[in-house]
Amino acid sequence: MSAKIDRRLALQIGALALSAAAFGEKRAFADGKVTQIKVGKSADGSMGFDPKEVTITAGDTVEWSNETTFEHTVTPDADSTGKFEGTDSLKPKQKYSTTIKASADPIHYHCDFHPTMKGTIIVK
Numbered sequence: 001m002s003a004k005i006d007r008r009l010a011l012q013i014g015a016l017a018l019s020a021a022a023f024g025e026k027r028a029f030a031d032g033k034v035t036q037i038k039v040g041k042s043a044d045g046s047m048g049f050d051p052k053e054v055t056i057t058a059g060d061t062v063e064w065s066n067e068t069t070f071e072h073t074v075t076p077d078a079d080s081t082g083k084f085e086g087t088d089s090l091k092p093k094q095k096y097s098t099t100i101k102a103s104a105d106p107i108h109y110h111c112d113f114h115p116t117m118k119g120t121i122i123v124k
């Protein structure tokens, strides 16, 4: 490979890296913000979701993380089926994130293993 071709290749790689960086920034902006919810422990110490209720903008991402030593699920209630997929078992230290689309009604979800664990997502 000649030095001339080497230099051309280096320029192309540089341009590619620049456009990837620009794309990355644009994408992060378009994806909206990430709202985090702890799974298993409520603010009051009981088993639940923390925060119990979040208000987000359509297109935002919600990320649940299991910070307990128990398995839980993040499952849409019957009235919110199809609003997001949800999980089977979310094991300790596992995370689940999904993008939430517009929803006129509040989205309700629960944990299949612990019926008292309930959460709400309000989409503005």
Ligand SMILES: [Cu+2]
Residues within 6 Å of the ligand: 040, 071, 072, 073, 111, 112, 113, 114, 117
């Ligand atoms: Cu649970």
